Amino acid sequence: MSKQKGIGVARIATCICGNLRATCADEPQKVSLCHCFACQRRTGSVFGIAAFFHREAVRVEGSSRCYTRPSDSGFPVRFHFCPSCGSTVFWEPQRKPELIAVAVGAFADPAFPAPVQAVYAEHRHPWVEDPIG
Numbered sequence: 202m203s204k205q206k207g208i209g210v211a212r213i214a215t216c217i218c219g220n221l222r223a224t225c226a227d228e229p230q231k232v233s234l235c236h237c238f239a240c241q242r243r244t245g246s247v248f249g250i251a252a253f254f255h256r257e258a259v260r261v262e263g264s265s266r267c268y269t270r271p272s273d274s275g276f277p278v279r280f281h282f283c284p285s286c287g288s289t290v291f292w293e294p295q296r297k298p299e300l301i302a303v304a305v306g307a308f309a310d311p312a313f314p315a316p317v318q319a320v321y322a323e324h325r326h327p328w329v330e331d332p333i334g
């Protein structure tokens with residue numbers, strides 16, 4: 202985590218090869234954990250976790266490719282991933298166009314704020330403790 206004067210806290214999310222970067226110059230509006238199968242397949246892990254930022258607080262650098270999938274809200278979600286290493290770094294939920302979701306794992310920062318909600322609990326693997334309680 203790096204700090205920049207004047208804009209408060211700034212955190213940088215990157216793909217594993219470093220090509221695709223999202224610099225987030227604000228605290229997240231919300232951190233949300235998702236147990237849904239789409240997040241399980243996207244991440245290869247058993248849940249996904251997103252930090253939602255106001256769009257104007259996020260600066261993106263590097264090339265990316267897009268994958269758009271529908272969501273249960275009826276609005277598609279556009280996922281941006283690195284064409285070299287495949288990591289998804291951020292996505293755009295069309296239901297909330299003023300926000301950008303950034304993959305919390307891409308910050309590689311154990312001090313990152315914890316999730317405040319967990320959704321799709323019906324798909325939670327039973328050995329995963331409910332992180333919200």
Ligand SMILES: [Zn+2]
Pocket residue numbers: 216217218219220221283284285286287288
């Ligand atoms: Zn990459």
Ligand SMILES: [Zn+2]
Pocket residue numbers: 235236237238239240241249321
């Ligand atoms: Zn999900």
